[in-house]
Amino acid sequence: MSEWISEREPVPPHAFAHWVSNGELIIVSGTVGFNPADFSVPESAGEQAELAIANLEYALKQAGSGLHELVWVKPTLVNADDIPAVDEVFNRLLPNPRPAGGALTVVSALAAPSFKVELDAWASKGANVKARTSAG
Secondary structure (H helix, E strand, C coil), rough: CCCCCEEEECCCCCCCCCCEEEEEEEEEHHHHHHHCCCCCCCCCCCHHHHHHHHHHHHHHHHCCCCCCEEEEEEEEEHHHHHHHHHHHHHHHHHCCCCCCEECCCECCCCCCCCCCCCEEEEECCCCCCCCCCCCC
């Protein structure tokens, strides 16, 4: 049986950890687009997506990893009309080659009424994600 570390600092406003890791895999959940310095939440989904990625990167760094080791990301939005703006942010800020993506899900609400974007992600320490070429 492997040991997993559960990180709850700063203390989240819910019952779950920000991330868990067994030293190889890092699972980050419920990452939203707020500014941790002042807890402000921008109005636009694109700005929230930028902050969500920054907050995801912070969580991964706490676990000894980074965006470059992402292997799976699942975005959740509250409005399908925001998909183009959020995709633009993902295309600009996520590493190439891209991690796999869970089905982008649109829900009626997230944990707070102001949240429009939430990310769940998996990273693997030492992951060397390479683009598949047409030759192989």
